[in-house]
Amino acid sequence: MTTHDTRPAGVTGTRARPLPAARPGRPGGLLARARGGLPTLVFLAPMLVIFGVFSWLPIGRAVVMSFQRTNLVTDPQWVGLANFQQVFADPLLWTAVQNTAYFAVLALLFGYPIPLVAAILMSEVRKMRGLFSALAYLPVVVPPVVAVLLWKLFYDAGEDGVFNTILGWVGIGPVAWLQGADIVMPALVLEATWAAAGGTVIIYLAALTGVDPSLYEAAEIDGAGVWHKLWHITLPQLRGILLITFILQIIGTAQVFLEPFLFTDGGPANRTLTLLLLIYRYAFTNSLGGDYGAAAALSLLLAGVLSVFSALYFRLTRSWSSS
Amino acid sequence: MKTSRTAAAVAAAALTAVGLAACSDDEPDDGRTHITVTIDAGLEQDAIDAFEKRIAQFEDANPDIAVETQEYTWTAGTFTAQLAGGTLPDVFVVPFTDGRGLIERGQIADIGDLTADLPYREDYNPNIAAAGEDPEGDMWAIPIAAYGQGLHYNRTLFTEAGLDPDAPPTTWDEVRAAADQIAEETGEAGYAVMTNDNTGGWILTTVVNALGGRTDDGGGNATIDTPAMRRALDDLQTMRWADDSMGDNFLYDWGTINQEFASGRIGMYVSGGGNYGNLFTQNALDPDDYGLTVLPLADDPNAGVLGGGTLAAVSPNASAEGQAAAVKWIDFYYMEKLTVEEAAVADAEVKFETGQPVGAPELPVFDKDTYDQVQTWIAEYVNVPVDQMAPYTDQVFDQQLLNEPVTATQEVYGILDTVVQTVLTDENADVDALLETAQTQAQAALDAA
Numbered sequence A: 001m002t003t004h005d006t007r008p009a010g011v012t013g014t015r016a017r018p019l020p021a022a023r024p025g026r027p028g029g030l031l032a033r034a035r036g037g038l039p040t041l042v043f044l045a046p047m048l049v050i051f052g053v054f055s056w057l058p059i060g061r062a063v064v065m066s067f068q069r070t071n072l073v074t075d076p077q078w079v080g081l082a083n084f085q086q087v088f089a090d091p092l093l094w095t096a097v098q099n100t101a102y103f104a105v106l107a108l109l110f111g112y113p114i115p116l117v118a119a120i121l122m123s124e125v126r127k128m129r130g131l132f133s134a135l136a137y138l139p140v141v142v143p144p145v146v147a148v149l150l151w152k153l154f155y156d157a158g159e160d161g162v163f164n165t166i167l168g169w170v171g172i173g174p175v176a177w178l179q180g181a182d183i184v185m186p187a188l189v190l191e192a193t194w195a196a197a198g199g200t201v202i203i204y205l206a207a208l209t210g211v212d213p214s215l216y217e218a219a220e221i222d223g224a225g226v227w228h229k230l231w232h233i234t235l236p237q238l239r240g241i242l243l244i245t246f247i248l249q250i251i252g253t254a255q256v257f258l259e260p261f262l263f264t265d266g267g268p269a270n271r272t273l274t275l276l277l278l279i280y281r282y283a284f285t286n287s288l289g290g291d292y293g294a295a296a297a298l299s300l301l302l303a304g305v306l307s308v309f310s311a312l313y314f315r316l317t318r319s320w321s322s323s
Numbered sequence B: 001m002k003t004s005r006t007a008a009a010v011a012a013a014a015l016t017a018v019g020l021a022a023c024s025d026d027e028p029d030d031g032r033t034h035i036t037v038t039i040d041a042g043l044e045q046d047a048i049d050a051f052e053k054r055i056a057q058f059e060d061a062n063p064d065i066a067v068e069t070q071e072y073t074w075t076a077g078t079f080t081a082q083l084a085g086g087t088l089p090d091v092f093v094v095p096f097t098d099g100r101g102l103i104e105r106g107q108i109a110d111i112g113d114l115t116a117d118l119p120y121r122e123d124y125n126p127n128i129a130a131a132g133e134d135p136e137g138d139m140w141a142i143p144i145a146a147y148g149q150g151l152h153y154n155r156t157l158f159t160e161a162g163l164d165p166d167a168p169p170t171t172w173d174e175v176r177a178a179a180d181q182i183a184e185e186t187g188e189a190g191y192a193v194m195t196n197d198n199t200g201g202w203i204l205t206t207v208v209n210a211l212g213g214r215t216d217d218g219g220g221n222a223t224i225d226t227p228a229m230r231r232a233l234d235d236l237q238t239m240r241w242a243d244d245s246m247g248d249n250f251l252y253d254w255g256t257i258n259q260e261f262a263s264g265r266i267g268m269y270v271s272g273g274g275n276y277g278n279l280f281t282q283n284a285l286d287p288d289d290y291g292l293t294v295l296p297l298a299d300d301p302n303a304g305v306l307g308g309g310t311l312a313a314v315s316p317n318a319s320a321e322g323q324a325a326a327v328k329w330i331d332f333y334y335m336e337k338l339t340v341e342e343a344a345v346a347d348a349e350v351k352f353e354t355g356q357p358v359g360a361p362e363l364p365v366f367d368k369d370t371y372d373q374v375q376t377w378i379a380e381y382v383n384v385p386v387d388q389m390a391p392y393t394d395q396v397f398d399q400q401l402l403n404e405p406v407t408a409t410q411e412v413y414g415i416l417d418t419v420v421q422t423v424l425t426d427e428n429a430d431v432d433a434l435l436e437t438a439q440t441q442a443q444a445a446l447d448a449a
Helices: A038-066 A080-088 A092-110 A113-125 A129-141 A144-155 A162-169 A184-211 A213-221 A226-254 A257-265 A277-283 A291-322 B002-023 B047-061 B076-085 B096-104 B112-116 B127-134 B153-159 B171-184 B197-212 B227-242 B254-262 B276-281 B320-339 B341-353 B368-377 B388-393 B409-425 B430-446
Strands: B034-037 B065-071 B091-095 B142-154 B189-191 B266-271 B292-295 B305-314
Touching: A038 B227, A080 A257, A092 A184, A092 A226, A092 A277, A092 B409, A113 A184, A113 B388, A129 A184, A129 B171, A144 A162, A144 A184, A144 A257, A144 B065, A144 B227, A144 B320, A162 B002, A162 B276, A184 A226, A184 A257, A213 A226, A213 B065, A213 B142, A226 A291, A257 A277, A257 B142, A257 B409, A277 A291, A277 B076, A291 B153, B034 B189, B034 B320, B047 B065, B047 B341, B065 B276, B065 B320, B076 B388, B091 B320, B096 B127, B096 B254, B096 B409, B112 B320, B127 B142, B142 B153, B142 B320, B171 B266, B189 B254, B197 B305, B197 B409, B227 B409, B254 B266, B276 B292, B292 B388, B305 B320, B320 B341, B320 B368, B341 B368
Parallel strands: B034 B065, B034 B091, B189 B266
Antiparallel strands: B091 B305, B142 B266, B142 B292, B142 B305
16 A cells, blocks of 8 residues: 555546446436436536636637727727737837746746645644634735735835835845846735735645645654655645646746736836736727727737646646656 | 436526526616715815715706716726726716817717807807817817916915915926925925826926927927026936935825825926816815915016816717716706806805815816806805915916917826936936937827827
């Protein structure tokens, strides 16, 4: 028996029993295939309707709009691929791609390891673990807009800004957090990491409780230290979760909007213009009715790139996650 | 078992239906025409009370109309979303710049027949009326207010800096010198500019106009790369980097710069001459701090003060009765106080009683005589510090008033936002390169419009 057999199913899904295949020979049709018949469908209906109306319909509509010129008030016109051509011809597109990539890389460097380290440290704590996880999770409970407004005070560029006051004690600054072309993006990443880390910490903590303690006991008997246990037990056991949070982080940061929108509106001089903010600008900054076609086209392109990236990622990492 | 499962399924289906039904529109069927009208977002309670008092007066005079309020403040981003989403109130206001475009695209209701019957329709200053007219001269949107840009300044900071608050700057060099002195003596920003949400371009255009320049020639050619624009940007660069007199924040929009000014952290800034109302009612400005003067104009026949104004428009989603009721409301709430003594006095009285500002400077939408007449009707209710606004009101009527560019206005403003932000946040900003890029982009925006 390998140690893997003691691992609870569901962490990576590899232990879940496959569902029995539909019995051959029975008449087809939705009702027949949906085991349970009519009541099942009726129970499904509310979710189908909600998803249909609020998710799938708008997605379908966005696909259609990407081939149209429309102001959503008067009749739309079909324009073929003109919206896509317009998006590719926009010099700001490449600025936005670079900024978004920069944000994603910074968020990966800071935002990815910090929750993991925090979760591992917390799992080692014997007392008041609940208090620590509550404290870590607290920023997630703060409404995002409130958090940004709060951090705007922290980032006040004057000598009396919160961070600048603290830096002033050790003779540094004042720093133009949100106005400086080089410092602004790291400043946004710092807030974003603070705001989101708590959620990931909780996921890691939950996964850590699934690691069989006997593994650590066995390792200790064999004389393994903290680093060995971390490297040879904890990280491999969390591998499935780590791979998932990695891709979720990439997808999330590629769609970063809130921080640049509320902190800087893309400034200074487009240094924090991200792809989603550019989409927003296409759609909403021209008060005479935005360019919804171009906004839909860029949204589709982004969704396409992320889908391809996710598919490739899962293909390449399949062997790692299911060993 | 089977029965209870079926019952649960029926209940689930019923809940879905109820949920969907809750999304539907439900207008009370009381025989009255219901309209939603605009009330500024974020007003103090006194101002809300004053507004509701006016609604009660309107409903008394028009028992067949029921008025509901919807909070609304025009910003480029939210307006577009509301317009596209069909969530604008039946009556809303937009700046002059948007009138022509909204009319061309059929995005506001055609109320030309209704406005033709207004008694003062022919009295409008033709320049002002044009902002709300289609090419045939039908008025789709009603001009309710006009303004000229002004230089707002903080008298308290002027005094603290050793400047005379009764003698505000009259040239751009004096503006620069005063800003330097304020920053030096008080530690606050001597001069600040808006930079975000297209306002950076708006204010830069204002200064360029005051120096005798334009951002386009009116014939579809962008004129961004000009001596006037260079002068305006050079001044900003000097104040920001050589004098360090512009404070620490360079990401202001209209709302946030008003907040900062009202809280006493900005010495001077350029914005609409009628801003006092917002500063006082939404940002708790101390009236003693406030000073307003005209923009310094260069000694150039083309130099002028950028004007603008507000149009009241009606949602294209309103029914025919709704449109008629909406025009009645616009006539009652926005226009009668500009033309009828009784209404002017009633409006001023309500505002006075509820502590709202009465008598903040505007430009006439009809003619100067009508405007002066209204000022005499409401003289006893005027509660704003008119003496502190005298440097503006004494001179603005003599300044050449310029209209905002009509083509791709917001796009060009947005392009200039980036120029202003770069100059203010990058010490080594290359103005030549910035202007060359902006010129190309602005030309592309004009060509596409």
